[in-house]
Amino acid sequence: MKRIRQHLTDILLILGLVLLFTSLLLWMVKAPPLEAFQNLLAGSFGSWSRFTRVLNVWIPLTLCSFGLLYAFRTGLWNIGVEGQMVLGAVGATWALRMGMESGSPLLYLGLALVSGAVLGALWALFAGWLKIRGGVHEIFAGLGLNFVAMGLVLWLIFGPWKRAGIASMSGTQPFPIELWFPSLPGWRVSPFAIALTVAVILFSFWVLNRSRFGLNLEAVGRNPRAAPLYGLSPRQYMLAAIAISGALAGLAGMLQVSGIYHRLIPAISSGYGYLGLLVVMLANFRLLPVPFIALFFAALNVGSIQLPMMMQLDSSLSGVIQGASVMSALLVFGLRRLRAGRAE
Amino acid sequence: MHIELQQIHKRFGKVEALKGIDLKVSGGTIHGLVGENGAGKSTLMKILTGYLSSSGGRILLDGEAVKYGTPAEAAGLGIGMLYQEPQDFPPLSVLENFMVGRDSHPDGNRARQRKRLQGLAEKARFELDPDTPVEKLTIGERQQLELLRLLGRNARVLILDEPTTGISERQKERLFQALYQMRDQGRTILLISHKLDEVSSLCDRVTILRQGRVVGEEEAPFHISRLLELMFDQSHQEPVPRPDSRPGRAILDFDRVVARGERNGLHQCSVTLRQGEVVGLAGLSGSGQGLFLRLAAALQRPLEGEVHSLGHSHRGRKHSAFRRAGGTFLPADRLEEGLIPGFTIQDHFALARGLPAHKARETAVEAIDRFNIHGQPESPVDALSGGNQQRLQLSLIPEDARLILLEEPTRGLDVSSGEWIWHHLLERYGTTGAIVFSSAELEEILAVATRVLVFFDGRVVRDLGSDQLDYQHIASAMTGN
Numbered sequence: 001m002k003r004i005r006q007h008l009t010d011i012l013l014i015l016g017l018v019l020l021f022t023s024l025l026l027w028m029v030k031a032p033p034l035e036a037f038q039n040l041l042a043g044s045f046g047s048w049s050r051f052t053r054v055l056n057v058w059i060p061l062t063l064c065s066f067g068l069l070y071a072f073r074t075g076l077w078n079i080g081v082e083g084q085m086v087l088g089a090v091g092a093t094w095a096l097r098m099g100m101e102s103g104s105p106l107l108y109l110g111l112a113l114v115s116g117a118v119l120g121a122l123w124a125l126f127a128g129w130l131k132i133r134g135g136v137h138e139i140f141a142g143l144g145l146n147f148v149a150m151g152l153v154l155w156l157i158f159g160p161w162k163r164a165g166i167a168s169m170s171g172t173q174p175f176p177i178e179l180w181f182p183s184l185p186g187w188r189v190s191p192f193a194i195a196l197t198v199a200v201i202l203f204s205f206w207v208l209n210r211s212r213f214g215l216n217l218e219a220v221g222r223n224p225r226a227a228p229l230y231g232l233s234p235r236q237y238m239l240a241a242i243a244i245s246g247a248l249a250g251l252a253g254m255l256q257v258s259g260i261y262h263r264l265i266p267a268i269s270s271g272y273g274y275l276g277l278l279v280v281m282l283a284n285f286r287l288l289p290v291p292f293i294a295l296f297f298a299a300l301n302v303g304s305i306q307l308p309m310m311m312q313l314d315s316s317l318s319g320v321i322q323g324a325s326v327m328s329a330l331l332v333f334g335l336r337r338l339r340a341g342r343a344e
Numbered sequence: 345m346h347i348e349l350q351q352i353h354k355r356f357g358k359v360e361a362l363k364g365i366d367l368k369v370s371g372g373t374i375h376g377l378v379g380e381n382g383a384g385k386s387t388l389m390k391i392l393t394g395y396l397s398s399s400g401g402r403i404l405l406d407g408e409a410v411k412y413g414t415p416a417e418a419a420g421l422g423i424g425m426l427y428q429e430p431q432d433f434p435p436l437s438v439l440e441n442f443m444v445g446r447d448s449h450p451d452g453n454r455a456r457q458r459k460r461l462q463g464l465a466e467k468a469r470f471e472l473d474p475d476t477p478v479e480k481l482t483i484g485e486r487q488q489l490e491l492l493r494l495l496g497r498n499a500r501v502l503i504l505d506e507p508t509t510g511i512s513e514r515q516k517e518r519l520f521q522a523l524y525q526m527r528d529q530g531r532t533i534l535l536i537s538h539k540l541d542e543v544s545s546l547c548d549r550v551t552i553l554r555q556g557r558v559v560g561e562e563e564a565p566f567h568i569s570r571l572l573e574l575m576f577d578q579s580h581q582e583p584v585p586r587p588d589s590r591p592g593r594a595i596l597d598f599d600r601v602v603a604r605g606e607r608n609g610l611h612q613c614s615v616t617l618r619q620g621e622v623v624g625l626a627g628l629s630g631s632g633q634g635l636f637l638r639l640a641a642a643l644q645r646p647l648e649g650e651v652h653s654l655g656h657s658h659r660g661r662k663h664s665a666f667r668r669a670g671g672t673f674l675p676a677d678r679l680e681e682g683l684i685p686g687f688t689i690q691d692h693f694a695l696a697r698g699l700p701a702h703k704a705r706e707t708a709v710e711a712i713d714r715f716n717i718h719g720q721p722e723s724p725v726d727a728l729s730g731g732n733q734q735r736l737q738l739s740l741i742p743e744d745a746r747l748i749l750l751e752e753p754t755r756g757l758d759v760s761s762g763e764w765i766w767h768h769l770l771e772r773y774g775t776t777g778a779i780v781f782s783s784a785e786l787e788e789i790l791a792v793a794t795r796v797l798v799f800f801d802g803r804v805v806r807d808l809g810s811d812q813l814d815y816q817h818i819a820s821a822m823t824g825n
Contacts, residue, residue, distance in 0.1 A: 212698065219695055223684045228643060229673060230695050231664035 010332050014282075017328035022321055031313055039310050040318070044303035052188040056260060057272075057298035058291075059189075059197050060085070060252035064276030065283075065290050066204045067248030072285050073208060074234075074241040075221035080127045080142025081249045082273030083149035084120040088250025090153060091119030092257045093172065093264040096179050097161070105178035112254055120250015121243040123149065128242040132235050138242070146273075153266055161264065171265035181259035190259055200248065201291055208287060217241055249273060275301075278322055282329045297322055345406055345422060345500040345532050346371050347392075352401035354387055361387045363556040364401070369549075371500075374523060374533040376543040379553035380575055380758040385536050388553070389503050392534075393425045394418035424499030428506045430486035434479035438472050442493055449496060464492045468522040483629065484511030484519075491522065502526065503534045506756070508542060512628045513819065520546060538758060539785075540568045572759070592619035594652075595747050595778040596640055601649035605635045608802030613649070615797065615804060617778050619746070622770065624789035625782040627799030627822050633782035634676075636799070637749045640780065641673035642666040654747055670777070672745045676752035678733045683725045689736060690721040696740045711739035716764070731761035738768060746777035753781055754788060766792050786818060798822055 023033040044054050064081050071078035078084075092112040099108025127141040158167045183190035208214040217237055220227045224234040256268050279297055283289040304318035347369040354362040362384050369375045377385050390396040392403070394415045402409050405421060412418050432441050439454065442461045451457060458474050465472050470488040478486060487507065494502060504523075508516050523546065527533055537543050543550060544566035552560040552574040560574040596617040603610045610632045617623055625633040638644040639651055642663045651658040654669040663673075675681035683692065689712065694704035708721040715735045719728050725736060734757060741748065748769065754762035770792065773779055783789050789796055790813055798806035798821040806821045 210701075212694070212700075215691065215694055219684045219687065219691075222686050223680075225681045226675075226684055228663050229675070229682065231667055233662075 006336075010329075010336070013332050014325060014328045017331070018321060018324045021324045021328070022317075025320065026313075026317075029313075031311060036307065036311060036313060036317065039307060040300065040303035042303070043306045044299035049188060050302065054295070054298045054302045055189040055194065057270075057301050058295050059193050059259075060256055060270075060272045061276055061279065061298055062197050062291055062294040063200060063248045063252040063255075064272050065279040065294055066200055066287075067245040067252075068276050068280045069204065069208060069285070069287060069290065070217065070241045070248075071245040072280065073214070073217040073221050074238045075224070076128075076131075076238055076242055076245075077139050078124065078127070078142055078242055078245045079139050079277070080124060080145050080273075081245065081276055082269050082271070083142065083146035084123045084246040084249035085253040085256070085269040085273050086146075086149040086153055087123040087246075088116035088120035088253025089257045089264055089268040090149075090156065090253075091115035091117075091250060092254035093156075093161070096175050096258060097172075099179055100176065106182075109179065109181065109258065112258055113251070116250045116254030116257075117247040118250070120253060121247040124242045124246020124249070125239060128239045132238065150266075153264065153268065157264060157266060169266055171261065171263045174263045175258070179258065180262055181255060183259075193255055193259055196251075196255075200251075205287055275322065278326045282326050284329065284333055347501060347532060347534075348404040348407070349388075349392070350402045350404065352388065352391060352403075353399045354384075354391065354396065355399050361556050362391075362398075365553070365556075365558055367551055367558065369532055369534060371532050372527055372530045373548040374527050374535060374546050376547035376550035377534060377536045377553065378538070378540065378543055378550060378571060378575060380760070383553040383575075384556040385553055386505070389425065389505065389534070389536060392418070392501075393423055393503060419497070419499070422498065422500035423503070424494035424497070424501065425503040426487065426490055426494065426505065426507060430478075430483065430490055432478050432486055432490065435477060437475050437477055438481070438489055439474035441478050441489060442474075442496060460496065461492065464495055468492065468495075468525065469518060470522070482511070482515075484515030487511060487519070488515070488522075491519075495526070499531075501532045501534070503536070505536045506538065507535070508537070508539065513822075538756075540566075540571055544568060544571070575758075591621050595619050595654060596780065597652040598636075598639070599650045599652070601639060601646045601651060603635055603639055603644065603646045605638070605644065606630050606632055606802070608632065610635050610639070610646075611803050613804055615807065617780060617795075619778055620775055620794075621778050622774060622792055622794045623778065623780045624793030624796045625780065625799060626786060626789050626796055626818050627782075629784055631799040631822075632802040632804075633799050634751055635802075636797075637673060637751050637780065637782060640747075641671060641749050643673065670742075670744060670746040671749070672741045672747070673749040674734075674737050674741075674751065674753060676755055676782075678730065678737060679726060682737050683733060685726045686724055688722045688724055689717065689719055689728075692725065692736065692740060711736075715739040715768075730756045731758065734761070734765060738765065743772075745773065748773050748777060748779045748781075750779065750781035752783055755784070762788070786815060786822075789818075790815060 026033040026036055043050060045051055064085060068078055068081060092115060095108055095112035095115045099105055102108060123145060127138055127145055130136040130141040131138045157172055161172045163173045181190050182192055208217070216232050219230060220232055220234045220237040227234045252272065253268065256270070257264055261268065275297060279290060279293045282293050300318035300321055304315040307313040307315050307317055349365055349367040352362055352365040353360070365384070365388055379385050387396065391398045394412050394417055397413050404410070410421060412421065433444065436444065439458055439461060443452070443457050449457065449460065461474055468491070470492065472485060472489060478489065481489070507519060511519070523533055535543065535547060544564070548564055550562045550566060550571065551558055552562070552571065554575065562571065594616050598613045598615045601610060601613045608631070613636065625636060627633050635644070639646055640653060642653070642658050642661050642665070653666060653671055656669060679685055684695070687695070690704050690708040693699055693707045693711070694701060697704070697707065699707060705721050711717065712719060712721065715738060717728070717732050717735050717739065719732060725733060728736065734753065754765060769779060793813070794810045796806070796808045796813055796818060797804050798808070798818055800822060806818070808818070
């Protein structure tokens with residue numbers, strides 16, 4: 001009961017800080033804050049079609065965030081999610097391109113799902129391997145590999161996979177509708193993709209909070225030096241965690257390719273990897289808040305799209321709010337830790 | 345400087361750690377503070393050094409009430425503390441460490457500071473090379489450096505927390521000489537220690553704490569039995585009778601083992617340990633004992649030679665296989681290397697035994713009762729005291745373990761916790777397996793070991809049976825004689 005009250009005060013404090021900060025900023029550029037917030041809300045939840053767009057952002061963001069939770073459990077900062085998502089998109093594109101002339105699209109969609117996850121996992125394992133064998137900190141390895149992944153996509157779009165005749169930033173040749181991620185008629189968001197995401201959420205709850213494997217991951221993260229005394233190899237668990245992290249990011253990349261853009265584009269990751277890091281930090285590395293925060297962030301992203309038209313405000317306001325939320329959250333959590341420390 | 349504490353209270357939530365402490369320490373004396381783990385010594389000293397604020401009471405320095413809330417303010421008033429773990433900057437040199445910090449001498453000239461350092465070192469008869477990086481020093485030398493730093497900024501009150509842990513006999517003598525010198529210069533010295541023989545030879549007065557209260561104050565000369573009586577509720581337990589079974593099968597075998605690690609590695613170590621033996625590894629800290637234990641536990645690989653344990657070669661063998669065969673290892677740094685901070689007692693059972701949550705809870709409840717652990721299944725281990733952490737580690741050892749490797753098993757524990765632990769170990773594993781332990785306390789080794797290996801500079805220089813155990817002999821072998 002006391003903990004619930006504490007969490008509630010935390011949330012109210014964070015929201016209060018964010019509103020204060022954003023309002024101040026809007027007031028400084030002479031835009032009415034209330035109207036801006038109303039527009040954000042209307043832009044994301046105003047109609048069913050807008051809400052489906054929010055869900056389309058929520059899916060990859062949630063997948064990336066849950067992936068990150070696995071890595072964080074072992075104490076790893078998998079900054080490379082962005083690149084892993086891109087590689088997942090590349091893997092999916094590879095499979096779907098092979099399926100363009102075939103008669104069994106579902107087979108190739110299945111293959112795309114697998115190859116996306118596998119390529120994402122391999123890209124993540126590469127960062128993990130660099131850390132474990134080469135002593136490269138995973139943040140630097142991940143960040144470096146993000147740039148490499150970006151280069152790889154551009155090379156593919158302008159090289160081997162360029163559209164017949166023209167190569168352009170608009171991406172590869174779009175896939176025929178049979179190779180789009182399956183949906184239901186009239187749905188702008190695939191219920192199957194939602195179901196997949198919900199399954200990942202539930203499964204992760206079980207793995208991270210209930211299973212032996214999850215306990216072992218956490219033990220490795222909290223004290224890698226003691227882990228061997230319990231028969232655990234920190235390296236193996238770290239590699240396993242980062243691979244799962246990459247696989248989920250790769251899955252997100254696959255859905256971007258087959259479900260949203262229906263082709264590979266340079267900005268295929270839409271920055272959801274980095275945004276996922278913010279989601280997890282705002283959730284204070286706990287599982288339960290992640291889907292809700294991801295929804296909040298997705299709504300901000302979608303809601304801000306119409307700010308330029310309605311109020312001549314840049315849509316980056318959503319990023320400002322997201323950043324401010326994380327800063328406020330870290331501040332509130334930090335203050336609480338300080339107070340707890342002082343009470344000792 | 346004259347210190348007076350009046351009715352110092354400290355509560356942590358519901359727990360009252362200090363229940364009105366009155367303490368007077370005169371300038372120019374060495375004052376001892378003794379008490380069981382959890383008696384409140386550390387809390388009291390943290391208040392005096394500004395790390396904690398008191399919940400009530402007054403501090404008077406030379407008769408004047410003072411108020412401060414940070415270590416920096418306390419340092420400004422001339423209160424300095426020598427911590428058990430050196431608080432220094434290992435990559436920097438001795439001189440740089442001496443100079444660093446806003447609280448040190450304002451003169452930034454290296455040549456002049458070098459002279460100051462050398463002057464202070466000479467007076468205290470410490471041998472420190474100003475240009476050596478601190479990471480190359482022994483714990484004892486780092487402690488000497490800290491002491492010089494405190495002197496260099498004119499600390500008038502020195503608080504020492506277990507200063508002789510992990511330092512050599514020679515360094516200990518130097519330290520004591522330096523402390524006498526400082527006392528005679530009029531400084532006030534407060535000494536926290538578990539080692540009553542040291543307390544009684546060093547101190548002029550001793551205050552005994554028990555459960556957050558002052559229960560007695562004694563003046564030199566001291567009677568150790570009287571101090572023990574005040575420190576503990578129950579009467580002092582007698583040392584444990586040693587198992588007198590004949591050594592049986594070989595359980596651990598080192599064959600010309602060479603390994604890197606610690607200060608000097610391990611050189612050409614050949615030794616066979618048998619069932620029923622309780623083997624003490626004596627030596628100055630870092631002489632190879634820790635390395636020996638880690639090699640025996642298959643946590644580290646030798647460069648040359650071979651290790652066999654419990655009937656298996658260690659070649660390509662992992663620690664997990666060693667555990668399955670009936671081996672176990674308890675490191676000295678309980679929270680650093682042995683337990684998982686943030687995990688509960690119950691989590692540890694789930695982890696160590698591979699149990700599901702409800703089974704782990706049952707086992708934890710049982711162990712808490714049997715091992716007398718003060719805590720709940722859901723208590724995080726970092727909230728337990730050192731003695732309880734150690735008892736938890738013991739309770740995690742499988743019942744049928746046959747090779748028990750222990751690194752400093754009673755380090756930082758009070759006498760009764762230590763005795764409880766040895767009672768348990770000898771009773772449970774003394775005849776069915778082999779117990780191998782390192783200890784910085786020669787008394788502990790002499791009290792329980794049936795065989796002693798003496799380490800010096802990475803070599804086993806003596807291998808002594810139970811009829812050859814003599815304090816003087818081992819002590820001189822430890823220092824290379």
